[in-house]
Amino acid sequence: xxxxxxxxxxxxxxxxxxxxxxxxxxxxxxxxxxxxxxxxxxxxxxxxxxxxxxxxxxxxxxxxxxxxxxxxxxxxxxxxxxxxxxxxxxxxxxxxxxxxxxxxxxxxxxxxxxxxxxxxxxxxxxxxxxxxxxxxxxxxxxxxxxxxxxxxxxxxxxxxxxx
Amino acid sequence: xxxxxxxxxxxxxxxxxxxxxxxxxxxxxxxxxxxxxxxxxxxxxxxxxxxxxxxxxxxxxxxxxxxxxxxxxxxxxxxxxxxxxxxxxxxxxxxxxxxxxxxxxxxxxxxxxxxxxxxxxxxxxxxxxxxxxxxxxxxxxxxxxxxxxxxxxxxxxxxxxxx
DNA sequence: AAGCTGACTTCTTAATTCATAAGTCAGCTA
DNA sequence: TAGCTGACTTATGAATTAAGAAGTCAGCTT
Numbered sequence: 001x002x003x004x005x006x007x008x009x010x011x012x013x014x015x016x017x018x019x020x021x022x023x024x025x026x027x028x029x030x031x032x033x034x035x036x037x038x039x040x041x042x043x044x045x046x047x048x049x050x051x052x053x054x055x056x057x058x059x060x061x062x063x064x065x066x067x068x069x070x071x072x073x074x075x076x077x078x079x080x081x082x083x084x085x086x087x088x089x090x091x092x093x094x095x096x097x098x099x100x101x102x103x104x105x106x107x108x109x110x111x112x113x114x115x116x117x118x119x120x121x122x123x124x125x126x127x128x129x130x131x132x133x134x135x136x137x138x139x140x141x142x143x144x145x146x147x148x149x150x151x152x153x154x155x156x157x158x159x160x161x162x163x
Numbered sequence: 164x165x166x167x168x169x170x171x172x173x174x175x176x177x178x179x180x181x182x183x184x185x186x187x188x189x190x191x192x193x194x195x196x197x198x199x200x201x202x203x204x205x206x207x208x209x210x211x212x213x214x215x216x217x218x219x220x221x222x223x224x225x226x227x228x229x230x231x232x233x234x235x236x237x238x239x240x241x242x243x244x245x246x247x248x249x250x251x252x253x254x255x256x257x258x259x260x261x262x263x264x265x266x267x268x269x270x271x272x273x274x275x276x277x278x279x280x281x282x283x284x285x286x287x288x289x290x291x292x293x294x295x296x297x298x299x300x301x302x303x304x305x306x307x308x309x310x311x312x313x314x315x316x317x318x319x320x321x322x323x324x325x326x
Numbered sequence: 327a328a329g330c331t332g333a334c335t336t337c338t339t340a341a342t343t344c345a346t347a348a349g350t351c352a353g354c355t356a
Numbered sequence: 357t358a359g360c361t362g363a364c365t366t367a368t369g370a371a372t373t374a375a376g377a378a379g380t381c382a383g384c385t386t
Contacts, residue, residue: 008202013213015281017270018198018263024274027373028189035181039171039312044333050176054375059334069273082383084332092273094307098265098295100181106262107180110232110255111187116316118178123299124309131300132261136286136293144257146287149202153279190343207363217345222364245353247362 012156024068025096029053031103033061037071037093038100039119042086062087070096102132175319187231188259192216194266196224200234200256201263202282205249225250233259265295 013019025031032051041047048058065071070093077083101121108117121130134142176182188194195214204210211221228234233256240246264284271280284293297305 021270026191
C-alpha cells in the first residue's frame with residue numbers, strides 16, 4: 001500500500017476518472033438535477049422549481065447534462081397539448097445512481113436532522129432499504145481501511161520534478 | 164413506486180440529505196481534495212499541487228472540510244523539523260469513501276480513455292478490485308431499475324401550492 | 327387567426343470562486 | 357540569532373455562476 005502512495009508525485013492525474021467525472025457533474029446544481037432525475041422529474045419547469053434554481057441555471061445545467069449524455073431530450077405529448085420535450089435518464093445517467101445513493105447515504109448518516117431522512121430507496125422486490133456498499137470482485141465486503149490504491153493500466157508516470 | 168413520485172411536489176426538500184451533503188462538498192475542488200485525502204495526501208502544499216489549485220483555494224477548501232469534520236488538522240514532526248500540521252481523514256471523512264469510489268467507477272466506465280483507469284482500488288486481503296454496488300438490507304443486489312423511492316421518517320409534506 | 331402555456335432565451339446585476347504574486351509567521355538548524 | 361522552509365494569509369483582478377425579470381417561440385385549442 002505504501003509503495004504507490006509514497007510515490008504519489010510520480011503519477012500524472014491527467015487521466016483521472018474522478019476529475020473527468022467532476023468536469024461534467026462537479027457542481028452543486030448538476031448533482032441536484034441528477035437527484036431530481038432519479039426522483040422522477042422530467043420537465044424543465046419542475047427541475048428548476050424542485051432544485052430551487054432559476055430558469056437560466058436550469059437550462060444551462062440540463063443542456064450540459066444532455067450534451068454529456070446523462071440525460072436525453074425526448075418528445076412527449078399530453079392529450080390536447082402540443083409536443084413538448086422531457087429530460088430523462090439515459091443508461092449513462094442511470095449508472096450514476098450509485099453516486100447519488102452514496103451521497104444520500106453519507107448525508108443520512110452525518111448530516112441528517114433528528115427526524116431522519118426524508119426519503120429512502122427500497123428494493124422493488126423485497127422492500128428493504130438500499131445502500132451503497134463496497135465489494136471486491138471476489139465477493140468480499142470491503143470495510144473502511146481494508147483497501148488500497150494500486151496502479152491501473154492507464155497510469156502515466158512522470159519523472160520527479162526538479163523543484 | 165408511482166404513488167410517491169407523482170406527488171413529488173408535496174414533499175419539501177428542506178431536509179434533503181443530498182442537498183446538505185452538497186453544501187459541504189458540492190464543488191469540484193472539495194471533491195478533488197477528498198480524492199487526494201483517500202490517495203494518502205496529508206500536507207497542505209501537496210494538496211494544492213496535486214489537485215492543481217492555488218494556495219488560497221486550497222486553504223479555503225481545507226478549512227471548510229476541517230470545519231465540517233471530514234478532515235482533521237493533526238500535528239506531526241519530522242526529525243530535525245519543527246512541528247507542522249497535516250490534514251487527515253476522520254471517521255466522517257473516511258465514510259465518504261463510497262462516494263469517491265462511485266464517482267471513480269462511473270468515470271472509469273463512461274469517461275475513461277482507451278488506456279484504462281490510472282488507478283484501481285483493491286481489497287487488502289485478496290487483491291481483487293473494489294467496486295461500489297447497491298444492495299438492500301435483505302442482502303440482495305439491486306440492479307438499476309429495481310428500486311423505488313419511498314417516504315422516510317423525516318419527510319415533510321407541504322400543501323399543494325395554489326399556482 | 328388569436329390565445330394560451332410550457333419551454334426556453336436574453337439581459338443585467340450580484341455573488342462566488344479562482345489564480346497569481348507577494349507577503350507573514352513559526353521554530354529548528356547552523 | 358539569522359536563515360530557511362513549509363504553511364499559510366492578503367491583495368488584486370479575472371472568470372464563472374447565479375438570480376430575477378422580461379421577452380420569444382411553437383403549436384394545439386377555440
